[in-house]
Amino acid sequence: MQEQIDFGRWAGPMENEAVARWRTDGGRVAGYFCTHAPEELLWAAGLLPLRMRATGSPDTTGADPYLGSNNCSFVRHALARVLDGDLAFLEALVVTNSCDHVRRIFDVCSAKAAVPHCYFLDVPHVRSDSARARLVAQLRDLRCKLESDFEVTLDDAKLTSTLKLYNRTRALLLRASALRGEDPPRASGSELLTMTVASASMPKDRFNELLEPHLEQLEARAVRAGAERRPRLLFVGGMLDDPGYLEVFESLGADIVDDQLCCGAKTFSRQTDEDTDPIEAIARRMLEHVPCPRMVDDYPARLSNVLDAIDRHRVDGVVCQRLKFCDLWGGEIEMLRSSLMRESQVRLLVLERDYLTASGIGQLRTRAQAFLESLA
Amino acid sequence: MSGPAMRHMRTKVEEQFVPMLDGLRAEALPHGRLLAGGVQLLIDHYRETFRVMDERSRKICWYEFSLTPEIFLAMGVHPFLGESHPATMALGTPEVCWEYVDVAEESGVPTELCVLDKFLLGALLRRELPEADFIVTASAPCDSSRIGYQMFERLVDAPVFRLDAPADDSPQAHAYYAAEIRKLIGFLEEQTGNRFDADRLREVCEESNRATEAVLEIFELRRARPCPHPGAVSNSLYQAMLNSLGTPAFTRYAEFLRDDAEEAVRAGRGAVANERHRVLWYYTPITFDFEMNAWLEQEFDSVVLTDLLASSLRQDPIDTTSVDTMLCGLARRGLEGTMGRVRVSADKLIQRFLLDYEYFGADCVVFPGPVGCKHVWGWIGLLREVCRERGIPMCVFDVDWMDSRVRPVESIRKSLEQFFSVTMAAR
Numbered sequence: 001m002q003e004q005i006d007f008g009r010w011a012g013p014m015e016n017e018a019v020a021r022w023r024t025d026g027g028r029v030a031g032y033f034c035t036h037a038p039e040e041l042l043w044a045a046g047l048l049p050l051r052m053r054a055t056g057s058p059d060t061t062g063a064d065p066y067l068g069s070n071n072c073s074f075v076r077h078a079l080a081r082v083l084d085g086d087l088a089f090l091e092a093l094v095v096t097n098s099c100d101h102v103r104r105i106f107d108v109c110s111a112k113a114a115v116p117h118c119y120f121l122d123v124p125h126v127r128s129d130s131a132r133a134r135l136v137a138q139l140r141d142l143r144c145k146l147e148s149d150f151e152v153t154l155d156d157a158k159l160t161s162t163l164k165l166y167n168r169t170r171a172l173l174l175r176a177s178a179l180r181g182e183d184p185p186r187a188s189g190s191e192l193l194t195m196t197v198a199s200a201s202m203p204k205d206r207f208n209e210l211l212e213p214h215l216e217q218l219e220a221r222a223v224r225a226g227a228e229r230r231p232r233l234l235f236v237g238g239m240l241d242d243p244g245y246l247e248v249f250e251s252l253g254a255d256i257v258d259d260q261l262c263c264g265a266k267t268f269s270r271q272t273d274e275d276t277d278p279i280e281a282i283a284r285r286m287l288e289h290v291p292c293p294r295m296v297d298d299y300p301a302r303l304s305n306v307l308d309a310i311d312r313h314r315v316d317g318v319v320c321q322r323l324k325f326c327d328l329w330g331g332e333i334e335m336l337r338s339s340l341m342r343e344s345q346v347r348l349l350v351l352e353r354d355y356l357t358a359s360g361i362g363q364l365r366t367r368a369q370a371f372l373e374s375l376a
Numbered sequence: 377m378s379g380p381a382m383r384h385m386r387t388k389v390e391e392q393f394v395p396m397l398d399g400l401r402a403e404a405l406p407h408g409r410l411l412a413g414g415v416q417l418l419i420d421h422y423r424e425t426f427r428v429m430d431e432r433s434r435k436i437c438w439y440e441f442s443l444t445p446e447i448f449l450a451m452g453v454h455p456f457l458g459e460s461h462p463a464t465m466a467l468g469t470p471e472v473c474w475e476y477v478d479v480a481e482e483s484g485v486p487t488e489l490c491v492l493d494k495f496l497l498g499a500l501l502r503r504e505l506p507e508a509d510f511i512v513t514a515s516a517p518c519d520s521s522r523i524g525y526q527m528f529e530r531l532v533d534a535p536v537f538r539l540d541a542p543a544d545d546s547p548q549a550h551a552y553y554a555a556e557i558r559k560l561i562g563f564l565e566e567q568t569g570n571r572f573d574a575d576r577l578r579e580v581c582e583e584s585n586r587a588t589e590a591v592l593e594i595f596e597l598r599r600a601r602p603c604p605h606p607g608a609v610s611n612s613l614y615q616a617m618l619n620s621l622g623t624p625a626f627t628r629y630a631e632f633l634r635d636d637a638e639e640a641v642r643a644g645r646g647a648v649a650n651e652r653h654r655v656l657w658y659y660t661p662i663t664f665d666f667e668m669n670a671w672l673e674q675e676f677d678s679v680v681l682t683d684l685l686a687s688s689l690r691q692d693p694i695d696t697t698s699v700d701t702m703l704c705g706l707a708r709r710g711l712e713g714t715m716g717r718v719r720v721s722a723d724k725l726i727q728r729f730l731l732d733y734e735y736f737g738a739d740c741v742v743f744p745g746p747v748g749c750k751h752v753w754g755w756i757g758l759l760r761e762v763c764r765e766r767g768i769p770m771c772v773f774d775v776d777w778m779d780s781r782v783r784p785v786e787s788i789r790k791s792l793e794q795f796f797s798v799t800m801a802a803r
């Protein structure tokens with residue numbers, strides 16, 4: 001029997017063993033915010049794209065002169081890590097206009113020259129044809145900048161092969177996700193989150209090589225014995241990259257059978273079209289793959305995603321979590337709460353948290369326990 | 377809730393604004409002569425809103441920051457800027473703000489959202505917003521408004537048109553937004569049954585240009601030492617412009633202020649007799665402290681030259697040569713002349729700040745950072761550094777510019793007192 005792979009090795013602090021190896025081999029690294037970023041362009045330019053996280057961050061002191069206490073704690077920790085020099089290995093940073101907090105990271109990092117090359121993408125807030133054309137123009141511009149800043153050629157052939165690589169990752173993760181949706185599940189929600197976070201923290205080709213045999217093991221895994229049905233939960237919300245948060249619910253006897261988290265299912269929610277102009281295809285996916293509250297014209301689609309997931313996976317309870325001071329997710333969760341009250345019998349738990357979850361785990365356990373009891 | 381919509385506001389207009397206008401005209405209130413025109417425009421705007429709403433004689437559009445009224449006027453639509461309503465409703469009665477914010481928060485709206493959006497949601501739940509025929513949003517200036525409008529839409533049974541406002545302020549960004557406004561025209565045609573008429577738009581733009589020319593001159597005159605008008609006048613001008621730019625009545629008000637300022641400068645008359653400090657008030661006014669400007673004038677001989685929002689009124693005229701040039705001008709005006717202005721990068725904001733600081737000959741900055749305004753808190757740090765490097769004295773404090781429970785008047789004034797009596801006194 002082959003040894004199980006622990007993807008947690010790559011889902012911790014950003015500078016993991018795979019990143020160290022990449023750098024030892026002479027590779028260059030780029031950070032990016034957020035699920036809307038055109039990761040494929042970076043990979044095709046020969047950079048290792050890493051989703052910006054701040055796991056293990058000791059404090060926000062370095063960022064405090066530049067951000068207010070009413071800025072989201074993820075952004076404060078992430079900026080502190082950059083300004084403190086902990087991520088000095090980053091040669092580029094791509095920041096999208098995901099939210100007001102994140103976009104100021106670009107402003108501060110470029111003003112302080114904290115990363116050699118900072119790029120900003122003003123991702124539109126609607127999905128019209130003209131909005132997509134505006135995004136395409138920005139992506140073409142980014143392609144030119146990457147070519148000149150890193151002295152590479154970023155042709156369509158390279159891009160198309162990158163799309164294939166990324167689509168492979170998405171297909172594999174989708175397969176893994178199906179296992180957690182089974183009844184009873186063959187994979188846990190925290191395992192899935194660990195995988196998706198790892199997938200954004202290491203080279204995709206290596207990740208795919210590791211995930212493929214791991215999936216086979218999972219698919220062969222015996223399902224849980226016993227007739228007792230555990231509550232099945234759907235997790236929804238913004239930035240959450242700590243599988244330990246999900247483990248709290250699992251340790252109390254719940255199954256997390258699906259998610260709509262930025263670092264979770266949203267990373268593999270849609271393939272990029274391989275048969276069209278690659279930049280057009282990337283733009284289309286950026287605008288359409290992630291139903292996110294920053295987009296002002298797709299609440300109905302977001303709600304129907306949640307309702308579909310509830311239906312498909314026979315969900316008993318929805319857990320909506322958000323970071324304090326996040327306007328977008330604060331409003332979104334409120335809308336979901338009222339929609340679900342009208343359109344579904346399913347119960348809802350709303351949680352507000354700080355980015356680093358460890359300090360709030362005791363309280364979380366109490367809330368989770370009470371919620372699970374209410375589902376019984 | 378039965379009865380006509382906006383019951384509270386109807387009463388407020390007649391029982392508070394009309395007597396206030398009489399008081400201003402009679403000079404029973406400070407600077408009455410200068411502020412009366414602004415209050416008159418406000419009263420006219422609300423009376424017209426009630427009339428149109430009751431008679432349904434025209435369509436009413438609830439629109440968002442990052443647009444100005446001209447396009448609606450040209451299309452025969454009654455414009456109602458949502459974001460101007462909270463400050464007007466709470467004028468002189470801060471408890472109204474508390475009530476609507478509480479209503480919104482009790483309904484589940486997160487406390488950390490901007491007070492504007494909480495207030496609007498509370499007012500919507502209490503039927504204190506016009507029953508609009510349609511809503512036009514711009515997806516700017518901030519997260520709070522982006523999610524706020526998505527929440528509002530769910531409570532209003534009306535079609536919504538969404539423009540995409542770029543975060544940039546380049547000519548290309550303006551051209552893109554102009555194309556968005558062109559699409560908006562199609563929507564307005566559909567909703568109203570009225571055909572777009574380029575000549576009518578030109579007329580409105582020309583009217584609007586007459587006003588903005590006068591506004592430019594007013595700001596030019598505000599550079600004089602002493603500054604001819606108090607800070608309250610630029611607030612009043614801004615507030616009136618939001619719903620009335622493009623109407624002859626607004627132009628008359630702007631021209632009256634310009635003529636008065638001209639005369640004051642000629643006579644060497646200032647808003648403050650012995651002007652000592654020239655303050656750039658960089659962000660929103662404090663709506664619940666009506667007397668703030670007068671207090672700064674009396675206590676510290678300080679005049680507020682402009683706030684960030686009012687300073688954005690300094691705009692070049694719209695080129696009326698063709699529909700394209702007009703739309704481009706409207707795009708620029710909407711994006712840069714309202715709170716939409718703060719949607720750009722910190723770097724751009726700082727450049728504009730420095731231009732404003734220099735243009736007005738300011739000698740200090742007061743920066744009230746609204747607690748709900750997250751992007752501003754990601755900008756202040758960089759701005760502070762720039763001010764430190766250039767020796768610009770700066771007073772920064774957090775505040776909710778409409779909800780006085782967050783930081784009451786006394787606390788705000790204490791911060792200012794400290795700043796003027798210690799930092800500024802030492803200069």
Ligand code: SF4
Nearest residue numbers: 072099238239323326
């Ligand atoms: S959690 Fe919210 S505020 Fe924080 S980065 Fe994500 S969208 Fe922005």
Ligand code: SF4
Nearest residue numbers: 490517518520748749
């Ligand atoms: S004050 Fe700030 S948060 Fe509020 S509407 Fe204006 S830009 Fe948005």
